[in-house]
Amino acid sequence: MTPTTPNPRLRIAVLGCGLMGLPMARRLLAAGHEVHAWNRTRAKADVLSADGAYVHDTPRQACIKADYIVSMLENGSVVGEVLFGMGQDGAIHGMCQGTLVVDMASIQPREARDHAARLSERGMRHLDAPVSGGTVGAEAGTLAIMVGGKAEDYEAAQPLLAPLGRATHVGPHGAGQLTKLANQMIVGISIGAVAEALLLCAKGGADPAKVREAITGGFADSRILQLHGQRMVERDFAARGKMTVQLKDMRNALATAAEVGFDAPITQLFEQLYADGVKHGLGELDHSGLFVELASRNAMQ
Numbered sequence: 001m002t003p004t005t006p007n008p009r010l011r012i013a014v015l016g017c018g019l020m021g022l023p024m025a026r027r028l029l030a031a032g033h034e035v036h037a038w039n040r041t042r043a044k045a046d047v048l049s050a051d052g053a054y055v056h057d058t059p060r061q062a063c064i065k066a067d068y069i070v071s072m073l074e075n076g077s078v079v080g081e082v083l084f085g086m087g088q089d090g091a092i093h094g095m096c097q098g099t100l101v102v103d104m105a106s107i108q109p110r111e112a113r114d115h116a117a118r119l120s121e122r123g124m125r126h127l128d129a130p131v132s133g134g135t136v137g138a139e140a141g142t143l144a145i146m147v148g149g150k151a152e153d154y155e156a157a158q159p160l161l162a163p164l165g166r167a168t169h170v171g172p173h174g175a176g177q178l179t180k181l182a183n184q185m186i187v188g189i190s191i192g193a194v195a196e197a198l199l200l201c202a203k204g205g206a207d208p209a210k211v212r213e214a215i216t217g218g219f220a221d222s223r224i225l226q227l228h229g230q231r232m233v234e235r236d237f238a239a240r241g242k243m244t245v246q247l248k249d250m251r252n253a254l255a256t257a258a259e260v261g262f263d264a265p266i267t268q269l270f271e272q273l274y275a276d277g278v279k280h281g282l283g284e285l286d287h288s289g290l291f292v293e294l295a296s297r298n299a300m301q
Helices: 019-032 043-053 059-063 076-084 109-121 132-141 150-154 175-203 208-215 224-235 243-260 265-282 287-297
Strands: 011-015 033-040 068-071 099-103 125-128 143-148 165-171
Touching: 011 019, 011 059, 011 150, 019 033, 019 043, 019 068, 019 125, 033 043, 033 059, 033 287, 068 076, 076 109, 099 109, 109 125, 109 150, 109 175, 109 208, 109 243, 125 150, 125 175, 132 143, 132 165, 143 175, 165 175, 175 208, 175 224, 175 243, 243 265, 243 287, 265 287
Parallel strands: 011 033, 011 068, 068 099, 099 125, 143 165
Antiparallel strands: 125 143
């Protein structure tokens, strides 16, 4: 029998310990890696101390001697600020030559390409690796991870990515973010389709729970119908992925479409629907909360 080589213990900086970053950091700790965490609101990172993580006051401190840097931040502007800004506290000032930055936030493809170029100029490597699967997938290690960047860097990142989910290399820098935009377009539009269909049935006198049950297994079945449809039936809109985040993703998709000269009328319609929901105070709800916006339009509770 050929002896197996144990997975190396990596030193990983995790920048951003919110709804997604926190369970992802815990997955990396459980896999035996050394995690150095930073979050703008330190209290959110402090909870990782009990799991064995080292918590730092600045991104620079977290990144010192790191083999890999994982960023799970709010948007592209914040990613850029944390990597390259913040004076001497920015992450770039703690990185070593050859450090691999794995940006797992959802940002615009052009921003990912810009970050990759700026890091390369300083001798660092970069992958854009946004994820899908929400907090449930982050906790279970079943995220779908869409990776853009050099093939050799993708291979080098396998010990980091494996505890987090299933990774697929989809192309050069920016391609991971482009794939995530496609994912979010499908998710956001499908949530709207499920919400509108269930509300129509309720308005006409059918039981939405039974309607969902009846069409499960048919051509209309999907993860959205199963998970988000159930949340709609139960009126459970506690945020797993916020309406504000879904709106950001739709707007990123439209911005990218404009850059490449692509007309995306369906995405444009749903961007407006999510924007209306946020304007009406639903921004902190789960993105399945679009159901509430559509119910309100139809004078339904």
